[in-house]
Amino acid sequence: MMSLEVEALDSGYGAIKVLRGVSFSIAEGEVLGVLGRNGMGKTTLIRALSGLIKATSGAIRLDGEDISGLQAYERARRGITTVVQGRGIFPQLTVRENLEMGRIAAGKRPRDRSEEVLSYFPRLGERMSQQAGTMSGGEQQMLAIGRGLMTDPKVMLLDEPSDGIMPTLVHQIGVTLKEINKNEGMTIVIVEQNVPMIFNMADHCIILEKGALVAKGTTQEVSQSDVVQQYLAI
């Protein structure tokens, strides 16, 4: 069974149509990389999957169930967690409190994942009482991912986790996300401008151009195809 299946999805902001007929599917436990230049609809896709904006038509199926009519919190209860661009952590709260917010956000009582979170991100363990807003960008990104993990999700949506982070940490975060994917069997949808990061960690890739899909395939197929030059300008 497909873990996540998106069919002919249209979405946008009021009268502004952004996503046009987007279709793809991800098997359970896979990593899907979402590539595309600035303003092509990547963040909008993450918002539409998480339920922050509505689908105007099409379907989003999680394990066969169409969740496109559900509110964001209902999707979260079904196991979708979102690590938003800019991280969305609570800067005034401590690391410990931010992680606890993840558990609360899950709505039910999820398994306690704090041990796993601290094993993936030992730096967080050293800073449990620190105010989150005083940490470096990379540490805040680790916290945002850790908080998502605390909800004990089945699917993790990430919007540009490399944004504003120094290259060595970007590499490390990519490696850790892959570990989480493998160890937890976690399905991951990751939006990135950082093409090498995606080519290193994704099983499949899609490329968005003006809200429509212009490429989809295995990472190997997409990375070797002309579309990379054409749509990503690298």
Ligand SMILES: Nc1ncnc2c1ncn2[C@@H]1O[C@H](COP(=O)(O)OP(=O)(O)OP(=O)(O)O)[C@@H](O)[C@H]1O
């Ligand atoms: N809240 C909003 N209201 C109206 N239009 C929006 C809103 N947010 C985004 N858009 C528009 O939707 C289009 C796609 O934006 P989106 O943020 O999804 O692109 P993106 O591929 O994530 O870009 P970036 O890499 O710069 O984050 C853009 O034309 C943008 O101006």
